[in-house]
Amino acid sequence: MSTEPVATEVGRDFIRDIIQADLDQAKYREIVTRFPPEPNGYLHIGHAKSIALNFGIAQEFPGRCHLRFDDTNPVKEEQEFIDSIQADVHWLGFDWGKNLFFASDYFDRLYEWAEQLVRDGLAYVDDQTQEEIRTSRGTLTEPGKNSPFRDRTVEENLDLFRRMKAGEFPNGARVLRAKIDMSAGNINLRDPVLYRILHAHHPRTGDKWCIYPSYDYAHGQSDAIEGITHSICTLEFEDHRPLYDWFIEKLPVPSKPHQYEFARLNLTYTLLSKRVLTQLVREGHVAGWDDPRMPTMAAMRRRGVPPAALREFVKRIGVAKANSVVDVGMLEFCIREELNRTAQRRMAVLRPLKVVIENYPEGQVEELDAINHPDDPSAGTRKIAFGRELYIERDDFMENPPKKFFRLSPGNEVRLRYAYFVKCTGVIKNSNDEVVELRCTYDPATRGGNAPDGRKVKATMHWLPAATSKPAEIRIYNQLFSNPSPDAANFAADLNPQSLEILSDARIEASVAESNATEPMQFERQGYFVRDKDSTPGKPVFSRTIGLRDTFAKEVAKG
Ligand code: ATP
Numbered sequence: 001m002s003t004e005p006v007a008t009e010v011g012r013d014f015i016r017d018i019i020q021a022d023l024d025q026a027k028y029r030e031i032v033t034r035f036p037p038e039p040n041g042y043l044h045i046g047h048a049k050s051i052a053l054n055f056g057i058a059q060e061f062p063g064r065c066h067l068r069f070d071d072t073n074p075v076k077e078e079q080e081f082i083d084s085i086q087a088d089v090h091w092l093g094f095d096w097g098k099n100l101f102f103a104s105d106y107f108d109r110l111y112e113w114a115e116q117l118v119r120d121g122l123a124y125v126d127d128q129t130q131e132e133i134r135t136s137r138g139t140l141t142e143p144g145k146n147s148p149f150r151d152r153t154v155e156e157n158l159d160l161f162r163r164m165k166a167g168e169f170p171n172g173a174r175v176l177r178a179k180i181d182m183s184a185g186n187i188n189l190r191d192p193v194l195y196r197i198l199h200a201h202h203p204r205t206g207d208k209w210c211i212y213p214s215y216d217y218a219h220g221q222s223d224a225i226e227g228i229t230h231s232i233c234t235l236e237f238e239d240h241r242p243l244y245d246w247f248i249e250k251l252p253v254p255s256k257p258h259q260y261e262f263a264r265l266n267l268t269y270t271l272l273s274k275r276v277l278t279q280l281v282r283e284g285h286v287a288g289w290d291d292p293r294m295p296t297m298a299a300m301r302r303r304g305v306p307p308a309a310l311r312e313f314v315k316r317i318g319v320a321k322a323n324s325v326v327d328v329g330m331l332e333f334c335i336r337e338e339l340n341r342t343a344q345r346r347m348a349v350l351r352p353l354k355v356v357i358e359n360y361p362e363g364q365v366e367e368l369d370a371i372n373h374p375d376d377p378s379a380g381t382r383k384i385a386f387g388r389e390l391y392i393e394r395d396d397f398m399e400n401p402p403k404k405f406f407r408l409s410p411g412n413e414v415r416l417r418y419a420y421f422v423k424c425t426g427v428i429k430n431s432n433d434e435v436v437e438l439r440c441t442y443d444p445a446t447r448g449g450n451a452p453d454g455r456k457v458k459a460t461m462h463w464l465p466a467a468t469s470k471p472a473e474i475r476i477y478n479q480l481f482s483n484p485s486p487d488a489a490n491f492a493a494d495l496n497p498q499s500l501e502i503l504s505d506a507r508i509e510a511s512v513a514e515s516n517a518t519e520p521m522q523f524e525r526q527g528y529f530v531r532d533k534d535s536t537p538g539k540p541v542f543s544r545t546i547g548l549r550d551t552f553a554k555e556v557a558k559g
């Protein structure tokens with residue numbers, strides 16, 4: 001696998017080329033695609049790629065895209081997942097209209113077609129155990145062995161299959177298999193399983209069924225029932241395509257869909273396997289499916305990632321036929337670009353250090369103008385109160401600064417954003433010799449942040465008034481994994497112990513604390529932040545969507 005992002009001309013890819021060619025040849029009146037999630041987890045950013053592709057095609061060409069739940073395994077599927085998937089597709093900006101379907105809606109028809117395969121001598125009931133079926137399937141280099149039950153009569157097969165359906169046998173006792181070719185080069189054609197016995201309650205069909213169809217058997221037939229023209233899936237299904245076509249050819253299906261495969265999205269520092277994501281949640285490595293460190297859409301929404309940034313990301317990575325790994329920095333770039341354009345600016349002090357302006361009159365407060373968006377005058381301004389006691393960022397002060405440190409230090413003058421030039425005149429320490437407060441003076445002639453005598457300062461710092469700013473908890477998220485290619489088989493070893501940093505003494509502008517706005521905003525010099533659902537009336541919680549610069553990639557490069 002290469003680590004290069006796949007460069008394609010935006011909006012053009014081999015699947016769209018195929019569709020255009022099909023339309024040019026008048027093969028279809030309308031293009032019909034589908035997004036077919038299994039409701040066994042929350043959607044992640046890989047799914048966003050598939051959603052944008054399938055729904056995007058339906059928008060660009062005359063067509064429609066169905067949302068179809070592939071709900072053939074009741075043991076793993078839950079209503080919570082069905083609901084979250086619908087919410088996520090809508091959030092991403094796509095709509096299936098009235099085209100919401102469930103594979104379980106087709107269970108009757110799928111069953112009838114299975115009986116037909118039995119009657120046509122193309123399917124049989126196998127009594128072998130799962131293990132026997134697995135070992136007799138052979139390998140890539142050895143052909144499989146025929147099951148001793150392969151030559152049952154049609155009557156016997158039909159009787160056994162009906163009794164499977166009637167619930168006469170326990171789980172795993174028998175399966176229905178297609179009778180294709182146990183020596184086929186493609187292992188998927190070595191008598192694949194069509195139905196297994198599973199005494200389980202289904203969220204939609206209840207206890208009606210105790211046999212459930214396999215993915216391979218259900219998927220193509222569901223496509224055909226819905227009149228899907230282009231059934232687009234990820235590359236791991238390429239070897240399943242001959243089987244997909246075999247069913248479509250043997251069964252009296254109402255339409256003949258075709259399967260096309262594209263490369264799935266892989267991201268550095270990220271695992272997108274649902275098995276891993278489920279384990280992360282179940283084992284408590286994260287706080288839930290929407291923990292902001294998760295690669296799920298629910299997590300990204302909670303974290304303040306704009307859906308437009310995800311759409312832009314999947315557009316930029318394009319659709320290719322070869323697997324690759326995309327640098328997570330590309331996703332972060334798209335998020336930053338969108339937020340830089342749309343997010344209003346505010347000030348917050350993450351790690352406060354108190355400052356007393358000694359020559360500022362006690363009890364006096366001044367309302368200064370602060371700009372809400374530097375590139376968008378229509379966003380307006382707001383008032384921010386300057387007074388004798390302020391907070392600045394602890395990191396913006398050094399008592400014994402190195403040469404290139406231009407921020408506040410004893411004797412050095414800096415600009416407080418929108419306010420005045422201030423100079424540090426003294427330091428107050430606690431018994432541990434830690435700086436707990438600064439003494440400063442301000443120059444009243446520099447109101448607004450410019451000196452009439454033209455003198456310059458080398459740093460502009462954010463700050464907040466001590467009296468009217470409000471306390472807040474700020475959560476800084478880093479990559480969930482510290483390894484650029486985490487090991488899915490042993491992911492716990494690759495977890496980043498520093499993936500969450502909680503700053504519980506932060507200060508924010510009063511208006512930010514009081515507003516319930518859900519849009520992310522930029523805290524100047526710190527990054528983009530969004531109010532989290534864990535906020536309480538007395539203590540708002542803000543999550544960092546993303547930092548201002550790509551410090552992470554630089555740190556990695558430095559080693
Ligand atoms: P699993 O099948 O292991 O439960 P899955 O991620 O394939 O996991 P599905 O619900 O079957 O989950 O996926 C729905 C659709 O999303 C499928 O068409 C699948 O190919 C596509 N998809 C899943 N993961 C990715 C990915 N990383 N990149 C692009 N498309 C993906």
Ligand code: MG
Nearest residue numbers: 036037038215
């Ligand atoms: Mg799948």
